[in-house]
Amino acid sequence: MQINRLWLAVALPLGLLCGLWLLSVPEGTLAGDFWSWRKALIYLTGVLTMGSMSLGVMLAARPVQVESALGGLDKFYRLHKWFGVTGLCLALIHWLLEVGPRWLTQWGWLTRPARPPRVAEAVTGFDAFRDLKDTATGLGEWSLYLLIALVLLALWKRFPYRAFLTTHRLMAPIYLVLLFHAVILVDRSYWLSPLGPVLGLLMAGGGIAALVSLFRRIGSTRKSVGRIESLKRYDDNAVLEVAVRLETAWPGHRAGQFAFVDFGGGEGAHPFTISSAWHGDGHLQFSIKGIGDYTRTLPDRLSIGQEATIEGPYGRFDFAGARSRQVWVAGGVGITPFVARLAALAAADHDGNVDLIYCTSAPSGAFIDKIKALAAQAGVGFHVVVSQRDGQLTLDRLAAWIPAWKTADVWFCGPSRFGDALRRSMILRGLSAPQFHQELFEMR
Numbered sequence: 252m253q254i255n256r257l258w259l260a261v262a263l264p265l266g267l268l269c270g271l272w273l274l275s276v277p278e279g280t281l282a283g284d285f286w287s288w289r290k291a292l293i294y295l296t297g298v299l300t301m302g303s304m305s306l307g308v309m310l311a312a313r314p315v316q317v318e319s320a321l322g323g324l325d326k327f328y329r330l331h332k333w334f335g336v337t338g339l340c341l342a343l344i345h346w347l348l349e350v351g352p353r354w355l356t357q358w359g360w361l362t363r364p365a366r367p368p369r370v371a372e373a374v375t376g377f378d379a380f381r382d383l384k385d386t387a388t389g390l391g392e393w394s395l396y397l398l399i400a401l402v403l404l405a406l407w408k409r410f411p412y413r414a415f416l417t418t419h420r421l422m423a424p425i426y427l428v429l430l431f432h433a434v435i436l437v438d439r440s441y442w443l444s445p446l447g448p449v450l451g452l453l454m455a456g457g458g459i460a461a462l463v464s465l466f467r468r469i470g471s472t473r474k475s476v477g478r479i480e481s482l483k484r485y486d487d488n489a490v491l492e493v494a495v496r497l498e499t500a501w502p503g504h505r506a507g508q509f510a511f512v513d514f515g516g517g518e519g520a521h522p523f524t525i526s527s528a529w530h531g532d533g534h535l536q537f538s539i540k541g542i543g544d545y546t547r548t549l550p551d552r553l554s555i556g557q558e559a560t561i562e563g564p565y566g567r568f569d570f571a572g573a574r575s576r577q578v579w580v581a582g583g584v585g586i587t588p589f590v591a592r593l594a595a596l597a598a599a600d601h602d603g604n605v606d607l608i609y610c611t612s613a614p615s616g617a618f619i620d621k622i623k624a625l626a627a628q629a630g631v632g633f634h635v636v637v638s639q640r641d642g643q644l645t646l647d648r649l650a651a652w653i654p655a656w657k658t659a660d661v662w663f664c665g666p667s668r669f670g671d672a673l674r675r676s677m678i679l680r681g682l683s684a685p686q687f688h689q690e691l692f693e694m695r
Contacts, residue, residue, distance in 0.1 A: 256322070257321075257326060257329055257330055257333070260321065260330055261330065261333050261334065261337065264302060264306060265299055265302060265303065265337070267449070268298055268299055268302045268446070268449070268450070269295070269299070271444075271445050271446040271449055271450075272294070272295050272298055272446055274444065274445045274446070275440075275441055275444030275445055275446040275447070276291055277440065284364070285352075286352075286363065286364060289348055289352055292348055293345060293348045293349055294437070294438065294441065296341050296342075296344045296345035296348060297345050297433060297436070297437065298437075298441075298446065298450060299341045300338050300341040300342045300345055300429075301429070301430070301433045301450065301453065301454055301457075302450065302453050303334045303335075303337045303338035303341060304334070304335070304338040304342075304426055304429065304457065305426075305453040305454055305456060305457030306330075306334045306453065306457075307330075307331050307334035307335045307338060308422070308423070308426050308457045308460045308461050308464070309456050309457055309460045310327045310328075310330055310331040310334065311331050311422075311460065311464060311469070312460040312463050312464060312469050313327065313469055313470055313565070315473070315565070318565070318567065319567060322567055323565070323566045323567030323568060324509075324565035324566055324567075325566060325568070325690055325691045326691060329691050332405075335402060335405075336402065336406075339398060339399065339402050342395055342398065343395075343399075346392070346395055379435065380435055380439065383435050384435060384436065386435075387431060387432045387435035387436050388432070388436065390428050390431065390432055391428070391429060391432030391433075391436070394425050394428045394429050394432070397421070397425055398422075398425055398429075401418055401419065401421060401422060401425070404418055405418075405419055411544055412518075412519075412521070412543065412544065412545055413517075413518055413519065413545070416519045420464070420465075422464075423461040423462075423464040423465040424461075424465060426457060426458075426461045427458065427461050427462075427465075430454055430457065430458055430461075433454065434454070437450075470511065470562040470563075473502075473562050473563060474560055474561065474562045475497050475498075475499045475500060475501045475560070475561045475562075476497070476498055476499045476558065476559070476560055476561075477495040477496050477497035477498050477499070477533070477535070477558075477559050477561060478495065478496055478498065478556055478557065478558055478559065479493060479494070479495055479514075479553060479554065479555055479556065479557045479559060480494050480495065480496045480534075480555065480556075481493075481494040481555065482494075482550070482553055482554075482555065484550055485615040485617060485618045486615070487613060487614060487615035487616065487617075487618070488540070488611065488613040488614065488615040488618055489540055489541040489542070489547070489613065490538050490539065490540050490541075490584070490615065490618060491538075491539045491540075491541065491546075491549055491550055491553075492526070492536060492537070492538050492539075493536065493537045493538075493539060493549075493553065493559075494527075494534065494535070494536045495534070495535045495536070495537070495559050495561065496533055496534055497533040497534075497535065497561065498533075501533065501535070501561070502564070503529045503531065503564075504525055504529050504563065504564035505529075505564070505569050505595075506525075506528055506569070506570065506588060506591035506592035506594070506595045507524070507566060507568035507569050507570060507588040507591060507592060508524075508525055508563065508564035508565060508566040508568070508569070508588075509522050509523060509524040509525060509563065509564065509565055509566050509588075510522070510523065510525055510535075510537075510561045510562060510563030510564055510565065511523075511561070511562040511563060511565075512537060512559055512560070512561055512562075513559065513560040513562075514549070514552065514553060514557065514558075514559050515557070515558060515559075515560075516552065518545055520560070520562060521545065521546075522565075523537045523539055523587075524537070524538075524566075524587040524588050524591070524664075525537060525563075525564065525587075525591055526538040526587045526588075526590045526591050527590075527591055527594060528591055528592075528594040528595035528598060529595075530598070535561065537587075538584070538586075538587045538590060539584075540583065540584035542584065566690075568588055568662070568664065568688070568690050570592055570662060572660030572662075572686075572688070573660065574658060574659055574660045574686070575604055576604040576605070576655060576658055576659040576660070577604070577605045577606075577659055577660050577661075577662060578605075578606050578608070578649070578653055578656055578659045578660070578661045578662070579592075579605065579606065579607040579608065579631075579661075579662045579663075580608045580610070580644070580649075580661065580662070580663045580664075580665070580670075580673065581607065581608065581609045581610065581663075581664055581665055582610045582611075582663075582664070582665020582666050582669045582670070583610070583611060583612070583613075583665055583666065584665075585663075585664035585665030585666070585690070586609055586611075586622065586664075587664070588664050588690070589607055589609075589622075589662075589664070590622060590625065593607070593622070593625040593626055593628075593629045593631060594625060594629075596629035596630070596631065597625055597628035597629040604659075605629075605630075605631045605632065606631065606632035606633075606634065606652065606653050607622075607626055607631050607632065607633050607634070608634045608635075608636060608644060608649065608652070609622060609633070609634070609635050609636070610636040610638065610643075610644050610665065610669075611635070611636070611637060611638070612637070612638040612639065614635070614637045619635060632652075632653075634652050636648070644673075646673070646676045646677060646680060656677075656682075657680070657681050657682055659686070660686050660688065661677065661682065661686055661687045661688065662688045663687065663688065663689045663690070664689075664690040667689075667691070670689045670690075671689075674687045674689060
């Protein structure tokens with residue numbers, strides 16, 4: 252259900268732009284020959300490219316005002332990725348429509364009709380739309396080549412995160428160059444058509460968001476500063492608990508939300524789920540698993556008293572379901588939001604109908620004991636699946652522990668393939684799609 256809603260969020264704006272483009276095409280264009288169609292499609296793909304990229308850039312600026320409508324910042328980044336890839340594909344089609352027929356004509360495979368003679372016009376003064384056309388064309392083409400390289404690097408998961416952040420910041424100036432390209436080359440008649448105001452708003456929004464990114468102002472009003480007050484390492488499962496005491500204001504958070512944390516050193520901010528409940532005392536805790544180049548080195552990088560900048564909170568993985576019964580399934584480090592929720596329920600003297608299943612391939616006795624104690628305090632049923640000992644969690648095993656699982660809201664956080672497989676199995680066995688809530692967060 253979440254994925255379908257996200258696809259709809261991509262299809263609707265692009266469909267709207269297509270419809271407005273049809274209303275804006277000069278009369279007789281679509282009844283013309285190949286060259287008329289080519290010109291029209293060059294404009295269409297250009298419009299869709301700028302629409303996709305504008306929406307992607309705006310989402311990258313983290314507009315929390317629409318976070319609820321899209322289901323959380325994790326959905327933002329999935330949409331940002333899809334709009335980026337869609338925009339790149341459309342830009343390639345746009346480029347091929349421009350240069351392909353030209354090449355075919357040069358090779359003698361296609362004949363271009365003779366152009367009617369132009370009436371000489373007196374050139375007076377500077378006209379940006381006339382005098383900057385060649386500049387806009389050249390800059391647009393070279394920006395496309397650079398955009399291809401940057402998108403491929405962003406999609407390459409083995410590309411180091413720090414290098415990814417550095418190269419990805421080039422997206423903002425590239426977008427601004429493409430914005431210049433579009434403003435100069437879009438036919439003036441389109442700006443006066445039904446398409447004009449909508450395209451103008453999208454490009455203006457994208458331009459503002461690109462400038463916010465360029466000047467490093469994303470999330471600037473949502474940042475708090477604190478210092479590390481304790482560190483605890485669980486060697487068996489490579490989890491590092493980092494407790495931070497904030498020294499500036501924090502708006503509070505709900506269990507399941509996350510924040511971008513910058514520990515300094517030039518690495519930049521990384522997203523980590525907050526593993527503590529909020530009690531208004533300035534204390535935050537993060538349970539960070541060493542699974543990447545950066546997180547594996549954190550035990551050696553961090554020290555008591557070190558400054559940390561926290562941006563957030565973000566996310567809508569908030570356990571707000573329509574049903575009183577809930578089933579929580581955590582895979583690996585996906586246990587973090589559930590730890591925060593357990594702490595919140597324990598403090599509230601909760602007596603609900605909740606079961607937590609923790610699946611791990613690297614069990615730590617001390618870590619599991621901590622979660623077990625929290626679950627007991629919160630009145631939550633607790634089940635552990637150790638893959639080396641028990642194999643993978645199956646729906647049959649889950650149903651044996653929780654016979655009434657079909658009447659529950661299911662909350663999953665963990666590896667996406669695991670979650671997707673569990674969701675498909677549950678839906679095939681009778682769970683309605685809206686009952687399954689899955690964290691989709693991926694930075695790339």
